[in-house]
Every structure is written in structure tokens, then in C-alpha cells.
Amino acid sequence: MEIYALLGFVLILSIYLGLELISKVPSTLHTPLMSGANAISGIALVGALALSSDTQLQEILALLAITFASINVFGGYLVTNRMLKMFKKK
Amino acid sequence: MSIFNDISAIQNIIYIFSSILFISGIKMLGKEDTAVKGNFLSAMAMFIAVSVTIINVVNPIIVIIGIGIGALIGSLIALKVKMTSIPEMVALFNGFGGLATFFIAWSEFNAIPDNVFQYVLIMLTTYIGGVTFSGSIIAYGKLSEKLKIQKDSIITKLFTTLFYLSILFLVYSTALTSFIEIPIDFYKVLLILTLLGGIGFVLPIGGGDMPVVISLLNSFSGIAAAFAGLLLLNNVLIVAGSLVGASGLILTVIMAKAMNRSIGNILFVGYASTSKSSGSQETGEVKPINVSDAYLILENATSVLVIPGYGMAVAQAQHVVRELGELLEENGTEVKYGIHPVAGRMPGHMNVLLAEANVPYDVLVEPDDVNPSMDTVDVAIVIGANDVVNPSATEEPGSPIYGMPIIEVHNARTVFVLKRSMSAGFAGVQNPLFFKENTRMLFGDAKDSIGGLVSEFKE
Numbered sequence: 001m002e003i004y005a006l007l008g009f010v011l012i013l014s015i016y017l018g019l020e021l022i023s024k025v026p027s028t029l030h031t032p033l034m035s036g037a038n039a040i041s042g043i044a045l046v047g048a049l050a051l052s053s054d055t056q057l058q059e060i061l062a063l064l065a066i067t068f069a070s071i072n073v074f075g076g077y078l079v080t081n082r083m084l085k086m087f088k089k090k
Numbered sequence: 091m092s093i094f095n096d097i098s099a100i101q102n103i104i105y106i107f108s109s110i111l112f113i114s115g116i117k118m119l120g121k122e123d124t125a126v127k128g129n130f131l132s133a134m135a136m137f138i139a140v141s142v143t144i145i146n147v148v149n150p151i152i153v154i155i156g157i158g159i160g161a162l163i164g165s166l167i168a169l170k171v172k173m174t175s176i177p178e179m180v181a182l183f184n185g186f187g188g189l190a191t192f193f194i195a196w197s198e199f200n201a202i203p204d205n206v207f208q209y210v211l212i213m214l215t216t217y218i219g220g221v222t223f224s225g226s227i228i229a230y231g232k233l234s235e236k237l238k239i240q241k242d243s244i245i246t247k248l249f250t251t252l253f254y255l256s257i258l259f260l261v262y263s264t265a266l267t268s269f270i271e272i273p274i275d276f277y278k279v280l281l282i283l284t285l286l287g288g289i290g291f292v293l294p295i296g297g298g299d300m301p302v303v304i305s306l307l308n309s310f311s312g313i314a315a316a317f318a319g320l321l322l323l324n325n326v327l328i329v330a331g332s333l334v335g336a337s338g339l340i341l342t343v344i345m346a347k348a349m350n351r352s353i354g355n356i357l358f359v360g361y362a363s364t365s366k367s368s369g370s371q372e373t374g375e376v377k378p379i380n381v382s383d384a385y386l387i388l389e390n391a392t393s394v395l396v397i398p399g400y401g402m403a404v405a406q407a408q409h410v411v412r413e414l415g416e417l418l419e420e421n422g423t424e425v426k427y428g429i430h431p432v433a434g435r436m437p438g439h440m441n442v443l444l445a446e447a448n449v450p451y452d453v454l455v456e457p458d459d460v461n462p463s464m465d466t467v468d469v470a471i472v473i474g475a476n477d478v479v480n481p482s483a484t485e486e487p488g489s490p491i492y493g494m495p496i497i498e499v500h501n502a503r504t505v506f507v508l509k510r511s512m513s514a515g516f517a518g519v520q521n522p523l524f525f526k527e528n529t530r531m532l533f534g535d536a537k538d539s540i541g542g543l544v545s546e547f548k549e
Contacts, residue, residue, distance in 0.1 A: 004207050007320050007328055014316075014329045017113065018336025025120045027431050028451045030341060030438030034308050035180050036119045036129050037337040040112060041311040043136065043330035044190040047318045049143045049153060051197045061197040063152045069190035070160020071167075073140075075183045077133045078168035083176070084126045086445040089452055 032083050039076025045069035097146050104142045105326035111135035112330045116337065122451065139326050173446040174403050177436040178233035181226045181304055184311050188222025191215055191314040192284075198321055199277055209267035211321040216277075217260050217284050218314040224288030226307050232297060233435055241294050241360065249290035256287025294360065298400075298477070300435045302345045302356050309338025341437050348431035350483075350494040376512070379530035381542035384506055388543065391468035391504075393424040395460060397497050398440045399433045401474015401509070405536040408447040411473065414540050415449065417547040427454045428470075428497045430478035457497045470502035472523075473536050474509070480521045491519055505529045508536045 025033055048065035052058060112135040118128025147153050164183075171179045195215035203209050231237030239245055263272065263280055295303050312334025319327025346353045388394065396415065402408060415425045427449065433440045441454060464470075472479050481500045482489035499505050500523050507529060523529055532539050 001205075001207065003323060004320065007323065007325065010325060011316055011320065011328050011332055014332030015336050018116070018333040019340060021113070021117045021333075022120050022337045022340050025340070025344075026122060027429060027438055027456060028122060028441045028445075028454060029120060029125060030344075030431070031176065031180075031436060031442045032125060032129070032438075033119055033337060034305065034341060034437060035176070035183075036132060037116065037312065037334045038180055038184050038187065038308055039129075040116065040132055040136070040330050041184070041187040041308075041315050041334040042190075043112075043139065043327055044187055044194065044315045044318060045136075045157075046139050046143050047194050047315070047322050047324060047327050048156075048190055049140065049147050050322055050324065051148075051194060052201055053149045053152065055200060058197050058200055059149065059152060061193045061200075062149070063156050065190045065193035065197070066153060066156030067160045068186040068193070070157045071164040072160075072183050072187040072190065073136060073164065074161045075164030075168040075179075075186075077129065077136070078165055079171065079176070079179065079183075080129050081126070082168065083173075083442060083445075084129060086173075086442070086448075087122065087125070088445070088448065088450050089122075 028087065032080055032087075035076060035083060036080040039073060039080055042069050042073030042076055045073055101142050101145070102325065105139060105324070108135045108139040108142075108326050109329040111138070112326075112333060116333050135330075173442060174406060175234065176442055177300065177304065177434070177439060178230045180436065181229040181233060181307070184304075184307055185223045185226025185230065187311040188219045188226060188307075188314055191219035191311075191318045192223055194318045195219060195321065196281065199274075206267050208321065209272060210264050211317055213260060213264045213267070213280065215314055215317040215321055216280060217256075218310050218317060220281070220284035221288035221291055222307055222310040222314055224285045225292040225303075225310075228289050228292040229300065229303055229307060232292070233300060239293060241296065246293050249286065249293050251290070252283065253287040253290030256283040256290075259283050295357065296360060297435065298432075299349075299356050299360070301432050301437050301439070302342055302349075302353065304436050305338050305341035305345055306353075306357075307338075309335050309342060312336075312338055345432055345437055348495060350491075374525040376524050376531050377529065379506065379532055381532070381539060382546060384530070384532055385543055385546035387504060388418065388423070388469055389421065389547075391418075391423050393426075393467050394418055395426050395428050395467045395470045395499070395502065397428045397430070397433075397470060397472045397475050397479055397499060398444070399430075399473065399475025399478060400435060400439075401476075401536055403434055403439065403443055403474075405474060407473060407537040407540055408443040408449075410537055410540040410544055412444070412447040412449050413544050414547070417544060421547070425453065426460065428457065428460045428499075429454050430457055430475070430497055433475055433478050457495055461498045461501075464498050464501040465503075467502040468504065470499040470505045472499060472505065472507045473540070476509075476521055477519065479523055480519060481523055481526075482519060482521070485522075489519060499523065500526050500528070503528065506532050508532045508534075508539050510535065
């Protein structure tokens with residue numbers, strides 16, 4: 001049980017850190033930030049890779065989780081990069 | 091055994107390193123000069139975390155197939171998508187992230203959890219991941235205009251009921267975990283109700299409120315990943331997921347503030363029921379103008395402010411708008427673009443479209459910067475925007491949008507409103523701006539009208 005208290009602590013601190021870091025974002029970057037954050041949520045891929053596959057159902061679920069998380073990761077980073085490259089100063 | 095322990099220890103240390111990269115990456119993503127580098131750092135963090143996890147993966151074939159297919163599909167969509175379709179594509183990717191955590195939770199349920207905490211986490215991760223997925227798919231359908239269902243239709247009401255039912259079932263099943271081992275059939279009901287509930291969550295929310303919904307779903311996908319991290323005892327999932335959750339939350343709050351409405355009002359009430367009266371029954375003559383007269387006025391203007399809205403995106407007019415802006419500048423006119431935070435269908439939608447058309451971002455100004463000096467603007471050109479320039483927001487306390495910060499174009503010397511017809515905006519409120527003394531209506535497709543002005547300038 002102790003591990004949950006510890007990781008819960010990490011969770012709260014990270015959310016607080018996130019709120020502090022991004023609180024003042026210029027509106028020009030709203031879309032890229034959202035899309036870039038979206039790519040980061042593809043971190044679920046790491047979780048999907050750690051899944052066990054003892055039964056056939058678990059194998060299928062792991063495969064699906066890895067596939068969809070990968071779409072999120074690759075698509076998210078590429079499109080964010082494409083978008084950011086368009087922003088130019090005068 | 092000791093080798094496995096060593097690998098796990100090394101993985102955890104590298105996860106910490108990866109978390110630091112994620113944190114610096116998202117910080118840099120919030121500033122214009124460092125954004126590209128920030129995105130790269132975060133991609134590096136992802137690469138490192140994934141690589142170090144693959145080392146001792148159980149089933150390499152599944153991993154290769156999954157990542158291969160995912161990389162192919164994701165890259166293809168990302169490189170082919172048009173910039174006008176960015177909102178729905180972000181929604182789609184977001185949904186896929188949610189779906190992945192949904193499957194993770196489902197798989198963990200089958201691994202037979204050994205304590206109550208794990209059961210509760212599985213329930214929560216399943217729910218948030220599932221709602222993120224089906225909600226994002228509905229948002230995708232609405233944004234790409236493939237899905238057209240009325241707010242007051244029977245289907246919407248049915249799904250809204252299912253949404254509330256799914257919340258009740260979630261509460262019930264998490265409470266139950268303390269007393270019994272959850273049977274698989276019971277969990278299957280939760281799986282199905284979750285997906286239906288997500289549909290019911292987004293279905294009643296209108297197109298103009300999409301910036302809020304997308305930000306919120308973005309936040310959910312991060313929180314789902316963080317919960318999956320708690321479930322799998324994985325620190326990098328917790329850190330990265332929390333960062334996404336926080337950034338989504340910030341954007342949600344910014345969007346709600348820009349509409350002067352509470353998040354609860356946007357999600358559960360909607361515009362139509364905030365007020366019975368549709369504001370003032372302003373009547374009077376609208377004064378239409380044609381392209382050549384508009385050209386004469388623009389030719390003599392010294393400062394012009396362009397206010398784009400969703401209509402510019404629909405008409406794909408951003409390139410001709412930039413062309414007009416350049417011609418005006420060659421003519422000695424100062425050109426700025428007034429961008430309202432909720433113009434369009436996602437946060438920063440107009441900024442992306444104008445960037446695509448090569449408009450530099452330092453001529454884009456926010457309402458607070460431009461309103462105080464509005465009386466020095468000769469011509470304000472409103473392109474497909476409506477509610478964000480509606481003076482009722484400042485002048486009529488009874489109006490449903492009263493109090494919403496707007497771009498006060500009615501204080502400019504002349505206002506051109508480019509519009510297809512006289513229909514009301516998303517909020518269903520008549521716009522008194524159209525009847526003001528200094529307003530001229532330029533009816534027609536925005537792209538054609540601006541194109542007409544461009545060719546007048548070239549002659």
C-alpha cells in the first residue's frame with residue numbers, strides 16, 4: 001500500500017508542476033501546445049509495452065493498446081512539428 | 091532473478107531522466123522561441139522511455155507489429171492532413187491515446203488484481219480512457235461536420251441519460267470493490283456503459299463550445315495515462331500523464347474565461363438555456379456594400395484590423411486574406427489581426443491558419459491589446475466572426491453573452507462585415523453590430539469577396 005501513497009505524491013506534485021510551467025502560454029501557441037501535450041499522452045505506449053500476455057485476450061488487448069498509442073505518439077509529434085515550423089516572426 | 095532486478099532498477103533511473111526531459115520539453119513548448127526545440131525534447135523523452143521499456147518486453151512480435159502499424163498510420167495522417175482539419179485530427183489522436191489506456195485497464199483486469207486499490211484504479215482508468223475515446227470520436231465527427239445531430243433530438247437525450255447512468259455505475263462499482271471481487275460480467279457492463287457514456291458526454295455540446303471540449307478531453311487523456319501509471323507502478327507514465335492533464339486543464343480554463351462562462355455551464359447547460367430572451371430585437375437597415383466601394387475605403391485607410399472567425403476557416407480564405415494584407419501594407423496601411431481566444435473550433439485555431447498562410451505571428455494581437463486603441467482603426471474587417479465581435483456583450487446586461495470579452499470593432503471608424511447571410515451566430519443571438527451606423531455588410535463567400543478586393547488592388 002505504501003507504494004500507492006508514494007506514487008500518489010508524485011502524481012500531485014507533477015500536476016502542480018505542470019500548472020506552474022504552462023500557466024502563461026501566448027495564444028499563438030495554444031494549438032501547438034495542445035497537440036504537443038496530446039503527443040505526450042501517447043506515453044500510454046510505455047504502459048502498453050509492460051502488459052503481460054498470458055491469455056489470448058490479453059495478447060489482443062496489448063496489441064491494440066500498442067497500436068493505438070503508437071498512432072498517438074507518431075502522429076502527435078509529427079503534426080506538432082509541422083505546425084510549429086509554420087510560425088514565423090516578421 | 092538478480093538480473094531482472096537490475097534491469098528494472100536501470101529502467102527506473104532512465105525513466106527519471108526521461109521525465110526530466112518531458113518537463114523541460116513542455117516548458118519550452120510554451121514559449122514561441124523555444125517551442126520547436128521543446129517538442130523535439132519531448133519526442134526524445136518518449137523515445138528513451140519506450141526504448142528502455144522494450145528491452146525486457148514479454149512478446150516482441152506483438153510490439154513490432156503494433157508499433158509498425160501505429161507509426162505508419164500516425165505518420166501518414168500527420169503528414170497528409172490539411173491545416174484546416176487540425177481540430178478534428180487532434181481530437182482523433184487524443185481519442186486513440188484514451189483508447190490505449192482503456193485497453194491497458196481492461197488487460198489489467200484480466201491479470202486478476204490482488205488488492206482493492208488496483209480494482210479502483212482499473213475502474214477509474216477504464217472510465218476516463220473510455221470516455222476520452224468515445225467522446226473524442228464524437229468531437230471528431232462534429233468538427234469534421236460528418237455528424238449532425240440536433241441538441242434536442244431524442245438520440246441526444248438518450249445518450250445524455252446513458253452518460254449520467256455510466257457515472258452512477260462507476261461510483262457503484264468502485265464502492266463495490268471494497269466488499270466483493272468484481273465479477274467479469276459486471277466489469278463488461280462498465281466497459282460498454284463507459285463507451286456509450288462518452289458519446290453522451292460530448293453529443294449535446296455545440297460546435298462553438300468545441301474549444302473547451304477539446305481542451306478538456308486532452309486533459310482527460312493525460313489523467314487516464316497517469317492513472318494507468320499508478321496501476322502499473324510506472325513513474326514516467328505518472329509524470330508525463332500529469333503534465334498533459336495540467337496543460338489541458340489550463341487551456342480549458344482559459345477558453346471558459348474567454349467566453350465568460352463556467353465550465354459546468356458549457357458542458358451541461360449550453361447557450362440556448364442560459365436565457366430565454368434572445369437579447370435585443372434590434373431592427374433597422376443593414377447597409378450592404380460592394381467590392382469596389384469597399385476597395386475605395388480601404389485604399390485610403392491608414393490602419394486596418396482584420397478579425398477572422400470560423401467562417402474564414404470554412405471558406406479557406408486565409409491565403410487571400412494574407413495577400414490582401416500584403417497589398418494593403420504596400421499601399422502604406424498598417425495591418426494587424428485581432429484574434430479572439432475562442433475564435434474557431436479549438437484553442438488558437440486562427441493563429442494556426444494564419445501561420446499556414448505565412449502571416450507572421452507578431453502582427454496577431456489579442457483583444458486586450460487592441461481594444462483601447464480601437465478608435466484609431468480606420469477599417470475593421472470582420473471575416474466570418476460573429477459572437478466574438480457582438481457589442482451586446484458589453485452593452486446589454488440581458489443578453490446571453492453579456493460579460494464575454496469581445497473585440498470591440500464597433501468603436502472603429504468603419505466596420506466591414508463579411509458574411510454569407512444574416513443568420514445569427516452560434517450563440518443564436520442577433521448581432522446589433524450589423525445595424526450600426528458605421529457598419530457595412532459585404533455579403534457573399536469570404537474567399538470570393540477578399541479575392542475581389544485583391545484584384546481591385548492589383549489593377
